[in-house]
Amino acid sequence: MCTASVESNAKSGSTTANGLNHGIMYLLGAPYLAVAILGYVWYKKYRRKNVDLNMHDEKLHLN
Template sequence: MKKLLSLILVVVMSSLVTVAVQAQCAMCRASVENNVSNGDTSIGAGLNNGILYLFVMPYLMAMVIAFFWYRSAKRKKSKLSLR
């Protein structure tokens, strides 16, 4: 239980830290550069946010699945110990 609590604390603390990340693929970069040359500078920030969203979602889903799997295993273990 103590390890789980420390893991949750690390995840919460690391989610509070923000770092400016510039992540773009070659196609997205070309699109942004084309728009910047035409005077539109707002598209780059939206693209970066979208890429980061797509990057984080699989890890978040894996964490949720692992949590429910852990909880299910813990319940199953407690039921077996009661018998």
């Protein structure tokens, strides 16, 4: 029923369909944007830091 209403309005020259399409694209892109932001924050928080372990140059004996 919504589709029929939007199609009839688009045929009569209304710009409602254009606004509806923009809203759908906004809702489609929102989860991707949220995942990208969370990924960036996770990368910045948990990335490996340059840490010097102060290991000696001795060979390790594992027996």
